[in-house]
Amino acid sequence: MAGLVSIAAVVTGSAVAEPQVLVVLQMNLCASGFAGCYTGRSVQQAATLIRTYAPDVVTVNEICRNDIAALQAALRAASPGATVAGAFQAVPAGRTGRATQCRDGQDYGIGVVARFAHPTQTPEFHGSPYPMQSSGHPEQRVWLCVRAQGRFVVCTTHLALDASTASAQCGYLLGTAVPSLRAGPAKPVGAVISGDFNLPYDGNAGLRGCTPPGYLSRTDGGLQHMLATTDFTVLASTRIDMAGTTDHPALLSTVVRRL
Numbered sequence: 001m002a003g004l005v006s007i008a009a010v011v012t013g014s015a016v017a018e019p020q021v022l023v024v025l026q027m028n029l030c031a032s033g034f035a036g037c038y039t040g041r042s043v044q045q046a047a048t049l050i051r052t053y054a055p056d057v058v059t060v061n062e063i064c065r066n067d068i069a070a071l072q073a074a075l076r077a078a079s080p081g082a083t084v085a086g087a088f089q090a091v092p093a094g095r096t097g098r099a100t101q102c103r104d105g106q107d108y109g110i111g112v113v114a115r116f117a118h119p120t121q122t123p124e125f126h127g128s129p130y131p132m133q134s135s136g137h138p139e140q141r142v143w144l145c146v147r148a149q150g151r152f153v154v155c156t157t158h159l160a161l162d163a164s165t166a167s168a169q170c171g172y173l174l175g176t177a178v179p180s181l182r183a184g185p186a187k188p189v190g191a192v193i194s195g196d197f198n199l200p201y202d203g204n205a206g207l208r209g210c211t212p213p214g215y216l217s218r219t220d221g222g223l224q225h226m227l228a229t230t231d232f233t234v235l236a237s238t239r240i241d242m243a244g245t246t247d248h249p250a251l252l253s254t255v256v257r258r259l
Helices: 042-053 067-078 163-182
Strands: 005-008 021-028 057-064 083-090 108-116 124-129 142-148 152-157 190-196 215-219 224-229 232-240 250-257
Touching (some): 021 042, 021 152, 021 190, 021 224, 042 057, 042 250, 057 067, 057 152, 057 190, 067 108, 083 124, 083 142, 108 142, 108 152, 124 163, 142 163, 152 163, 163 190, 163 224, 190 250, 215 232, 215 250, 224 232, 224 250
Parallel strands (some): 021 057, 152 190
Antiparallel strands (some): 005 124, 021 250, 057 108, 083 108, 142 152, 190 224, 215 224, 232 250
């Protein structure tokens, strides 16, 4: 995968029993400072939800680089005995190679924050721009995943505004990027993908039209969706109000690994 960025973060902490259940909280925070949905309060609201629901993984779109630190702090506060790591994937500005910036000059992009129960574990974060992009659009679209070896892969993305490009990006993420991260010498680990797909849920032009076999899916009723490989059973997927701080609800999904 061209342009792949890989970041390994060694984390340590006290031993906690490994959960069979994986809880993923997805949010689009509209935090760039430019869009009409910007309120300046969405990151604080996200931190409140993290402390309330204590998810295993948080996936976020439309954030600024320093927002990751605030979300990591919230997950640490919600997760005594666990260790938290996070990563940010900047959005390139067109074909210039420069990062798109938030109004305050920070890099703009997407992020993943996760907690790890093992006393010593090396999570890997992988992300990249898509090989297909909307021509003439001022920002490229990217994906970002965390892989906990032998446990799970969780990814997020924010796809293109035009449906044809978004559908092609969706197909690449689900059919190429995620399978490559799941692969290993042992049985492939399960994967959860949660993000803003900019695609409706139903129909050939929607999420289902770009989803290959082997995935389960849920939706917030709009453009944010959660997919899980059939290694998992979906226990719940809940839309959560963001109290007017952004133009998207949060999507809280709970899956359990099949034994």
